[in-house]
Amino acid sequence: MSGATFPKHLLDFQEWERAQLESLLETAQMMQEVLARPVKKVPALTGFTVATVFFEPSTRTRISFELAARRMSADVVSFTSSASSTAKGETYRDTLRTLDQMGIDAYILRTDAAGVPHQAHRWLQKPVINAGDGWRAHPTQALLDAFTLREKLGSLEGKKIAIVGDILHSRVARSNAELLPRLGAQVVACGPATLLPGKLPGASLTTKLREALEEADAVMALRLQKERMDKGLLPSLPEYIAGYQITEARLAWAKPEAPLLHPGPMNRDVEIEGTLADSPRSLVERQVANGQAVRMAVLYHVLVGKR
Amino acid sequence: MSGATFPKHLLDFQEWERAQLESLLETAQMMQEVLARPVKKVPALTGFTVATVFFEPSTRTRISFELAARRMSADVVSFTSSASSTAKGETYRDTLRTLDQMGIDAYILRTDAAGVPHQAHRWLQKPVINAGDGWRAHPTQALLDAFTLREKLGSLEGKKIAIVGDILHSRVARSNAELLPRLGAQVVACGPATLLPGKLPGASLTTKLREALEEADAVMALRLQKERMDKGLLPSLPEYIAGYQITEARLAWAKPEAPLLHPGPMNRDVEIEGTLADSPRSLVERQVANGQAVRMAVLYHVLVGKR
Amino acid sequence: MSGATFPKHLLDFQEWERAQLESLLETAQMMQEVLARPVKKVPALTGFTVATVFFEPSTRTRISFELAARRMSADVVSFTSSASSTAKGETYRDTLRTLDQMGIDAYILRTDAAGVPHQAHRWLQKPVINAGDGWRAHPTQALLDAFTLREKLGSLEGKKIAIVGDILHSRVARSNAELLPRLGAQVVACGPATLLPGKLPGASLTTKLREALEEADAVMALRLQKERMDKGLLPSLPEYIAGYQITEARLAWAKPEAPLLHPGPMNRDVEIEGTLADSPRSLVERQVANGQAVRMAVLYHVLVGKR
Incomplete structure (x- = not known):
């Protein structure tokens, strides 16, 4: 593995240079080879203890990190807010410092409020991995998306990636717009006007789906939070589907064989036409599998990769 | 251990032949010897990861499986619906495929809906163990009941086993009626008319407790779901107790020393007279202990016993 | 390690003699050296399985015990009442006997009702460690307080320890009043009249903060349960703060450099003036760290220290 030094934390990609990111993805490639073995376990993190600290529930992400840590022989403890003393009035800071x-040797931190991991890394002696903070960032999701895209497209250099859906409230969109250009790609973010931010650093914005999809090398649909509709931010579900659902016909606007991604969990027949979600064009399940390899690589780099 | 091939899944007993079931119970016997040691741990499943996926809470069953897996050195991850994305509208299928x-190397699946494990085994690449699906089946409970009965009675061949209580809503009754006759026993299921199904494959039905208990080699009382009363399916609790509680006097109708079983958790002084539950006639605690050995054997057989 | 025999359980300190307590704290000292290593893990409890059984939620305490057990290579299973069958009407007794x-090789038991661990140790074959029962006792908290005080003060012989706050409802106060005098200290408990018990064995009582703090070698502030106010047991929060908050000025009544402890989680700017909580006088974070060493020592002593 690379002898380069790495940022101690993974909060977002501000501190990460392209060479470090490339090295991280190479490590993920090696981890994927471990995962292809019948016994998916290496002793790389024996004796380390990592904590998953989730102030917002997400079983999928928690289990992915937990498995990644255990497959490197680390111990894992889980802290979730529902059973926590935050209900008793303790602050995030006191909980984490406790x-x-x-x-604990590393923190995997998920919060409903944006920016908490960025504060946390100043309170804590040990590495913080952001597992999603409000609308702000979800860097391991972006890394597994990049890994999956490279696996399919060979390289991200000069590639056009379209991200479609509720861009405004999406940490996945923000993190991908930050990461993919660092790896050479061009990002176009597309959604209804009410669901687009004023600007998205790293991406161009459009409300026109055809414009976003044309010449795209890959299309990423985002999860639609149905709760948004109640707040009037969203047109009706039928209107959204009419304008922005990724269908087979619309996917044809993109380059031939352009793959389709989704961070999951999917609302079937909303973001993506049902049959398309299960077609060979969809990399949705591959993304989940790659999440294992990428999270193993991240844990390895923040914990021991600095040597 | 036996060189025979085994079904990949344990959904119910349709695919399991008597010889395979006998071999499974022999393996459980060997596991029980492991459990009698001060260090109750073997390396049989080192490197394997099993998931307990519980869409219906059951700490008792989850912990029993979790301990069984860990005692064979497997890693365990737990997914429960309360913390899951099913609340976000994701389907069972998407959750399991994720x-x-x-x-994951094997799934231990508990659902409130009947039939989900039978569908799940078609979605998944790896073995599924049914840890209870609605009213339908709870095969490891039946296996531990059979193991406990054989331990006490020597063999099930020609034995009469009485099952008493809410037969209609009981997956325990259904699984025992399916399993015990395969091992040579005769099953009589008994309860108030409103709590009996039209028929129960593998068992004869009666509303007459004395008829059920007479000449019985063992008596199994089922847990009464008090919720049923609200739906008018159940007579009042005093009526149930008057008619169907297993008391010392009624147990005397069965063969001398016929043991008493209950899948737990018990409603004290409802299904069984309180003093009887703690008497030497009761195998309730032994059932729990044997659950460990049986679940270790099941995990071993579906994961590596096919070699 | 000491060859002395130890009580099988840690319910409170009634059965523990001074020599045994000293020996336990010496073992904790050795565990602290383990915790100072990069790999904080010893094989002392390989093959043992301990259960954390929490009928009252407390993530902080549960994780502390869980980490302590895992660092000695024990397996841990967690049972919490929210997911338990106690909701189904099963008694404490049936749950624990199951x-x-x-x-299971040892039970770490937390209950909202006082006295349950004392009953439990008669139902169970294996050691019970009380992790807090109602207002009654929280012995590992008192042990980590004693360990932290000795670390700072050298010895507890002849030292005056002031405990301030809601004494009436505090298991921490009760356990410290029981333990610290056994180690040679004198305990003064102080709070508003409505929050003082009639008597507190092992401690003298006063409503006068100055009297409690004068000549004190250390001050321990207790967590204020804001719920108490609703029941009229507590003056208003401003009144409490005016009379009993530990401020820099009031701490000056105690001996120079007398340290400040708090069992956590703290209500910031209630029990302790905010800046003081983060000052070098505060041992709050050290208490948490020492909790690890003390709980490892307790587990070691009840499980194997008897040899």
Whole structure:
């Protein structure tokens, strides 16, 4: 593995240079080879203890990180807010510093509020991995998307990636717009006007789906939070589907064989036409599998990759 | 251990032949010897990861499986619906296929809806163990009941086993009626008319407790779901107790020393007279202990016993 | 390690003699050296399985015990009442005896009702460690307080320890009043009249903060349960703060450099002036760190220290 030094934390990609990101994805490639073995376990993190600290529930992400850590022989403890003393009025800071005193070696932190991981890394002695903070960032999701895209497209250099859906409230869109250009890609973000931010650093914005999809090398549909509709931010579901659902006909606007991604969990027949979600064009399940390899690589790099 | 091939899944007993079931119970016997040691741990499943996926809570069953897996050195991840994305509208199928992409080696699945495990085994690449699906089946409970009965009675050949209580809503009754006759026993199921199904494959039905208990070699009382009363399916609790509670006097109708079983958790002084539950006639605690050995054997057989 | 025999359980300190307590704290000292290593793991409890059984949620305490057990290579299973069958009407006793049949080697038990661990140790074959029962006792908290105080003060012999706050409802106060005098200290408990018990064995009582703090070698502030106010047991929060908050000015009444402790989680700017909580006088974070060492020592002593 690379001898380069790495940022101690993974909060977003501000501190990460292209060479470091490339090295991380190479490590993920090696981890994928581990995962192809019958016994998917290496001793790389024996004796380390990582904590998943989830102030917002997400079983899928938590289990993915937990498995990644255990497959490198680390111990894992889980802290979720529902059973936590935050209900008793303790602050995020006190909770995290308490865990820090218990000798945790790395924190995998998910919060409903944006920016908490960025504060947390100043409170804590040990690495913080952002597993999603509000609308702000979800860097391991972007890394697994990049890994999956490279696996399919060979390289991201000069590629056009279309991201479609509720861009405004999406940490997945933000993190991909930050990461993919660092790896050479061009990102176009597309959605209804009410679901687009004023600007999205790293991406161009459009409300026109055809414009976004044309010449795209890959299309990423985002999860639609149905809760948004209640707040009037969203047109009706039929209107959304009429304008922005990725159908087989619309996917034909993109380059031939352009793959289709989705961070999951999917609302079937909303973001993506049902049959398309299960077609060979869809990389949705491959994304989940690659999430294992990428998260193993991230844990390895923040914990021991600095040597 | 036996060189015979085994069904890949344990959904119910349709695919399991008597010889395979006998071999499974022999393996459980060997596991029980492991459990009698001070260090109750063997390396049989080192490197394997099993997931407990519970869409209906059951700490008792989940912990029993989790301990069984860990005692064979497997890793375990837990997914429960309360913390899951099913609340976000994801389907059972998407949840399970997502886990499948993470490289899980076997699924221990509990659902409130009947039939989900039978569908799940077609979605998943790896073995599915049914840990209870609605009213339909709870095969490891029946296996531990059979194991406990054989331990006490020597063999099930020609034995009469009485099952008493809410037969209609009981997956335990259904699985025992399916399993015990395969091992040579005769099953009589008994309860108030409103709590009996039209028929129960593998068992004869009666509303007459004395008829059920007479000449019985063992008596199994089922848990009464008090919720049923609200739906008018159940007579009042005093009526149930008057007619169907297993008391010392009624147990005397059965063969001398016929043991008493209950799948737990018990409603004290409802299904069984309180003092009887703690008497030497009761095998309730032994059932729990044997559950460990049986679940270790099931995991071993579906994961590596096919060699 | 000491060859002395130890009580099998840690319910409170009634059965523990000073020599045994000293020996336990010496073992904790050795565990602290383990925790100072990069790989904080020893094989002392390989093959043992401990269960955390929490009928009252407390993530902080549960994780502390869980980490302590895992760092000695024990397996851990977690049972919490929210997901338990207690909701189904099963009694504490049945729940614990069920777990007992599964071959658990030690129980770490937290209950909202006082006295349950004292009953439990009669139902169970294996050691019970009380992790807090109602207002009654929280012995590992008192042990980590004692360990932290000795670390700072050298010895507890002849030292005056002031405990301030809601004494009436505090298991932490009760356990410290029981433990610290056994180690040679004198305890003064102080709070508003409505929050003082009639008597507190092992401590003298006062409503006068100055009297409690004068000549104190250390001050321990207790967590204020804001719920108490609703029941009229507590003056208003501003009144409490005016009379009993530990401020820099009031701490000056104690001996120079007398340290400040708090069992956590803290209500910031209630029990302790905010800036003081983060000052070098505060041992709050050290208490948490020492909790690891003390709980490892307790587990070691109840499980194997008897040899």
